[in-house]
Amino acid sequence: WENELELSDHTELAEFFRKTYGPTGTFNARPFEGGHSWAGARPEFRVFGYDAHGVAAHMGLLRRFIRVGDADLLVAELGLWGVRPDLEGLGLNHSIRVMYPVLQQLGVPFAFGAVRHALYKLVGRLCRNGLGTIVAGVRVRSTLSDVYLNLPPTRTEDVLVVVFPIGRPMCEWPSGTLFERNGPEL
Numbered sequence: 001w002e003n004e005l006e007l008s009d010h011t012e013l014a015e016f017f018r019k020t021y022g023p024t025g026t027f028n029a030r031p032f033e034g035g036h037s038w039a040g041a042r043p044e045f046r047v048f049g050y051d052a053h054g055v056a057a058h059m060g061l062l063r064r065f066i067r068v069g070d071a072d073l074l075v076a077e078l079g080l081w082g083v084r085p086d087l088e089g090l091g092l093n094h095s096i097r098v099m100y101p102v103l104q105q106l107g108v109p110f111a112f113g114a115v116r117h118a119l120y121k122l123v124g125r126l127c128r129n130g131l132g133t134i135v136a137g138v139r140v141r142s143t144l145s146d147v148y149l150n151l152p153p154t155r156t157e158d159v160l161v162v163v164f165p166i167g168r169p170m171c172e173w174p175s176g177t178l179f180e181r182n183g184p185e186l
Contacts, residue, residue, distance in 0.1 A: 069176025
């Protein structure tokens with residue numbers, strides 16, 4: 001549970017995220033300054049992988065409603081997905097499997113995540129055996145986590161969306177080219 005984390009957990013996670021996301025651009029590491037261990041919406045659950053060097057992998061989860069086309073849909077959004085750079089390529093991206101029992105207990109029909117297009121090969125390997133489906137040609141609209149008087153309160157992104165059927169089959173996922181989060185990204 002998110003409220004079981006100690007201050008030391010947040011500072012260790014913040015460092016992990018800065019090191020993991022920093023190589024993709026300093027802007028991506030900035031949300032994790034000052035011990036901040038989340039970037040947008042705060043996770044509801046987290047899964048950590050540790051080794052002798054500290055945090056090795058992390059994934060966050062938040063139940064929320066999204067709108068796909070005209071359908072409102074309860075999902076578990078997966079985010080803050082990271083593997084420490086020195087461990088990349090070892091198959092830790094399959095850590096999504098450890099989330100399945102939690103997702104099933106939560107009773108959500110689907111889990112969904114949005115990632116950069118540069119991660120297509122990684123996500124494609126994960127979806128190879130039917131674990132998930134890449135939904136192409138969609139945009140995701142979210143509220144910004146902070147409000148600024150000189151910026152619109154929402155952002156629409158062209159990202160790669162991955163859907164994991166949990167309580168319903170993939171054929172029941174609604175069609176639409178715009179996914180709207182009810183809140184900021186995870």
